[in-house]
Amino acid sequence: MDLSFSKKHYKNVSANLWLLDVLKDSVVANEIIDESHLFVKTLRPGLCVACKGARFLCGKTRCPIIVRANFYLKSIPLMQSDDIEGTSPPSIFVGRIGYPYVYAGPLVPPVKADTSFYDLPEHWFGKSIDEIVGFRSLLIRGKHRVHVERFEEAGKIIEATRELAFAVKPVDVELILKKKPRGYIILDDEVQPFGPSAPIKELKIGNVAWDNQIEKVHYDTDLKAAEAVLELYNRGVLVTKIQRAFSVGAFGLGKNRRLVPTRWSITAVDSIISKYLMDKIRFLPEMDEYRVYESQYLDNLFEIVMLPGKWSYESIEAWYPGTVWNPYGKSVIMYSDWEGYDGRSTYAQIGGCYYAARLAVCEHLVREQRQATVIVLREAHPGYIMPVGVWQVRENVRNAMRQKPYIFKTLEDMLKFLAGRFRIPIQKWLIKSVLLKNALFQKKITDFLKP
Secondary structure: OOOOOOHHHOOOOHHHHHHHHHHOOOOOOOOOOOHHHOOOOOOOHHHHHHHOOOOOOOOOOOOHHHHHHHHHHHHHHHHOOOEEEEEEOOOEEEOOOOOOEEEEEEEEOOOOOOOHHHHOHHHOOOOOHHHHHHHHHOOEEEEEEEEOOOHHHOOHHHHHHHHHHHEOOOEEEEEEEOOOOEOOOOOOOOOOOOOOEEEEEEEEEOOOOEOHHHHHHHOOOOOOHHHHHHHHHHOOOOHHHHHHHHHOOOOOOHHHOOOOOHHHHHHHHHHHHHHHHHHHHOOOOEOOOEEEEEEEEOOEEEEEEEEOOOOEEEEEEEEOOOEOOEOOOOOOEEEEEEEEOOEOOOOOOOOHHHHHHHHHHHHHHHHHOOEOEEEEEEEEOOOOOOOOOOHHHHHHHHHHHHOOOEEEOOHHHHHHHHHHHOOOOHHHHHHHOHHHHHHHHOOOHHHHOOO
16 A cells, blocks of 8 residues: 555644553553654544543454554664665565656565565465564565656666566565655554655665566567466466566556556456456356355455356455444445456446455366356454455455355255354345345246246
8 A cells, every 4th residue: 555645644743642642551551652653544533542442442353553553663673774674575566646656666674584475465364464464564665756657767776676576586685765764553444554664765686586487478568468467377477476567567568568556456467367267267067056165364254155157246245343444333334246247347346355356266167167156245344453455355265265165956045054154134135236136036038947
């Protein structure tokens, strides 16, 4: 998530004293807190002061302020120098604020070791929120402003940043900043955890071993970006690595290449790959049974429903009060979007999670050589106290697809099963779902044919 918020989003130091009041009785009470580092974005500081991280007045099961503050305080020693030496996972970030002029640069922890795990979400499933926030908070972000279409004229900093995106293994980096990096506690559920940041003065990288697969498509300036993504995917390159290279303009016709904000590149790659898989699925035999796959992680419950029929897809999310996208609500909020056999031409309202889940279910159907009507049902509970990225959805659904499914002979039996898995009454899911209602109430020609 980009850090380039306008100044109006931040309180001044004196206005941040409420946060010190919250923290003084917390587990970080004995730490020295420098008020000059406390930049806060929050909608309801009064509620936080009354709660002080202990009464859970917002409905969450743990206080995200305290969780973030703990790791923020651990990152303060990283802010004591403007010369950072460490091993990049490798990892880069391209912001979106101010587009087409954006901030791009490397993510570098002050650690010299095998840090590859820091930027491989495919290997994070099962890690706790604390663990994820912990290693994310160590990544110092260097920022360099550049026009997305003129990155080749931006000089050595962007050139080195792009090389990191092509690297096959961690790279030693010296990040010389224009000032000491500064961290932020941004109390906004839309912002993922991150480490301190600062503008780059100079960027020095060690020897970079490029990923041979990425290098090949990068030098093919006649290959369209979508074709490059699919070639890499079919060769077994991790989706995360494809997204990283996509973000730095590594693919596409030479004249069309440009930087893509990290947030957009993630969804773009998920969408490109899942569309490609959908084209395969449409020609496969239809599934002949009712299935439910299940996964639970970070207090998110996923039930993936597969119905006999032609390909169609729906995603429904139910957010309890106190969760990331329903922090102050009094009741559950449900979001949904769907597409039929021919796909969709507009961006899904749910956002990146829609495409991440679609990719995971399409991978499974291609492996099974079947097509089906698929509905991804997600119940997010208050234990999901802060967002960690859409990778969580992709890997949760992938995990569900690895499990043995529950199999039913009738739709009614399947719905009875689902009713026992969710806290939300099954009637509410049926009201929200287009595809479940179609399955229940829409007659087919075959229904009128006698055996």
